[in-house]
Structure formats: structure tokens, C-alpha cells
Amino acid sequence: QKEVEQNSGPLSVPEGAIASLNCTYSDRGSQSFFWYRQYSGKSPELIMFIYSNGDKEDGRFTAQLNKASQYVSLLIRDSQPSDSATYLCAVLTTDSWGKFQFGAGTQVVVTP
Amino acid sequence: DGGITQSPKYLFRKEGQNVTLSCEQNLNHDAMYWYRQDPGQGLRLIYYSQIVNDFQKGDIAEGYSVSREKKESFPLTVTSAQKNPTAFYLCASKVANSITEAFFGQGTRLTVV
Numbered sequence: 036q037k038e039v040e041q042n043s044g045p046l047s048v049p050e051g052a053i054a055s056l057n058c059t060y061s062d063r064g065s066q067s068f069f070w071y072r073q074y075s076g077k078s079p080e081l082i083m084f085i086y087s088n089g090d091k092e093d094g095r096f097t098a099q100l101n102k103a104s105q106y107v108s109l110l111i112r113d114s115q116p117s118d119s120a121t122y123l124c125a126v127l128t129t130d131s132w133g134k135f136q137f138g139a140g141t142q143v144v145v146t147p
Numbered sequence: 148d149g150g151i152t153q154s155p156k157y158l159f160r161k162e163g164q165n166v167t168l169s170c171e172q173n174l175n176h177d178a179m180y181w182y183r184q185d186p187g188q189g190l191r192l193i194y195y196s197q198i199v200n201d202f203q204k205g206d207i208a209e210g211y212s213v214s215r216e217k218k219e220s221f222p223l224t225v226t227s228a229q230k231n232p233t234a235f236y237l238c239a240s241k242v243a244n245s246i247t248e249a250f251f252g253q254g255t256r257l258t259v260v
Contacts, residue, residue, distance in 0.1 A: 041189075067246035078237055078251040079190075086246055123189060127246055133178055133197065134205070135239070135249055139189035 038062060039126050041138035048118075048145050054111040056141045058124030061105070068100055068107045069125040072118075073140065079123055083109065114145045149174045153238050153252035159260045160225065160232060168223045168255045170238035176250075177243035179221040183207060184235040193236075196221055197243045225257065233259050 038061045048054040058068075067086040071079035085091045085098040085107065097110040107126075111118055124138040151172040160166045170179065178197050182190040192205030196215040210229025215221055221240075225232045235256050239249040 039189075043187075069248055076235075076256075078254045080251075081248045084248050125249075133241070133243065133245075134192065134195060135180065135241075136192070137182070137190040 038128070038136045039124055039138040041122075041124050041141045043139055044142040044144075046141055046143050048111075048114045048143060050114060050116060050145055050147050052114055054114050054118065054143050054145070056109040056111075056122050056124075056143070058107045058109075058138055059105055060107070060124075060126045060136075062126065062128050062136075063102075063105060064129035065105075065126045066129060067127045068098070069127070069135075070096075070098060070109045071123040071125060073121045073123055075121075082122070111143070114143075116145050116147060119143060119145045151238060151240055151250055151252035153236075153255050155255060156253065158255055158257045160257060161260060163227045165224055165226050166257070168225070168236055168238075168257070170221045170223065170252060172219055172221075172238075172240045172250075172252075174240055174250065175218075176240035177218065178241045178249075179215070180239040180241075180249065181205075181211075181213065181221070181223045182237045182239065184237060190237060193223065232257055 069084045070082040073079040083098045095112045099108045121140040154169045180195045181193040194213040196202035238252040241249040
């Protein structure tokens with residue numbers, strides 16, 4: 036079983052609509068959770084992080100965390116063509132060395 | 148400006164050669180990481196280090212080696228034992244023992260010729 040799982044997509048979203056991305060993780064003691072955006076051929080850049088149950092909003096992005104269900108999600112409101120990218124879910128494990136484990140990523144395609 | 152610098156951006160390796168990828172950071176981070184990314188796939192952890200002169204194997208360490216002689220530097224050597232080294236390699240760093248995010252370098256694309 037993979038430690039961090041995401042739907043690979045592609046997730047096709049009309050411009051202006053909401054994109055919903057999901058991520059599940061296996062380490063129940065994981066401490067914090069991150070969403071990175073990665074454009075093709077580029078390195079990942081941080082969109083949001085969350086470490087408490089509930090919602091966290093930043094502009095058009097909302098991260099949702101449910102530790103009991105071991106589930107974290109990202110909503111992108113008013114999707115724009117510039118949001119077309121691969122979104123990586125990352126989990127900071129309880130391993131004392133602070134390992135980041137990444138999901139395989141969900142490709143989002145925003146169509147005009 | 149603070150950040151992580153990877154070099155070179157593109158690297159070509161002949162069969163049987165060892166090559167070393169450079170990663171330098173001036174963020175004063177203790178923790179550093181190397182990831183490999185294959186087309187259409189996520190990041191897989193090769194090695195990580197929380198402190199100078201110590202490091203741990205990640206999920207795919209075979210065929211790779213690292214050193215951590217200085218806090219700001221974490222070079223990765225891709226040895227001839229790595230049979231399929233063509234990939235995008237990413238170096239990252241973060242504050243050790245914290246729940247904060249990792250910052251990434253711009254990556255090195257390695258191709259076997």
C-alpha cells in the first residue's frame with residue numbers, strides 16, 4: 036500500500052468552475068500536510084499547508100483535513116487556465132527524521 | 148536571496164559513468180532531501196539528511212550515494228549501479244524537526260546517452 040495516494044487524473048475542469056483534489060495517507064500519526072503545484076518541467080512550489088483538522092483558506096484555494104479519515108483535499112475555486120498543472124500531495128511523517136512522502140500527483144486541466 | 152541551487156540543469160551520462168549532482172542551500176536548513184521524478188509520476192525519496200555527517204536511505208537508494216560534509220551542501224552521486232538513471236532529480240530542504248514545508252531547487256534533468 037502506498038503511503039500517500041492521489042487520483043492521477045487528468046481532471047478536466049471548465050474555466051471558472053471548482054476543482055476538487057483528494058489525497059489519502061496511511062500513517063495515522065502524520066503531522067502536517069502540503070499541497071504543491073508543479074508545472075511541466077519545473078520544480079514543485081508550495082500552494083498550501085495544513086496541520087489541524089478542518090478547513091484552511093488562502094485566496095482561491097481551500098485545504099481540508101480530516102485526520103480521523105486520513106484524508107486531505109484541495110479545492111480550487113474560479114479555476115483559471117494558469118491553474119493547469121500537476122498537484123502533489125505531501126505528508127510529513129512521524130518518522131523522527133521528518134520524511135516527506137509524496138503522492139503521484141493529480142493533473143488538472145482547465146479548459147477555456 | 149535565500150534559496151536552493153541545483154547544478155547543472157541538464158546532465159548527460161554515458162553508460163557506466165558515475166555523475167554527481169550538486170545541491171547547495173543558503174536557507175540555514177538542517178534537513179535536506181533528494182527526490183527522483185519519472186515522467187508522469189510523483190516524487191520518490193532517494194536519501195535524506197537531518198544533520199551534517201549523517202543521512203538515511205529513502206525508498207529508492209540503490210545505485211545512489213550522498214555525502215553531507217557541510218550544512219549547506221548535499222551532493223548526490225548517481226553510480227553505474229543505477230541501471231535506469233534517466234529522470235528529473237529534485238533537491239529540497241527544510242527546517243529540521245519542524246512541521247514546516249520543504250523548499251525545492253530547480254531540478255537537474257539527467258539523461259543517459
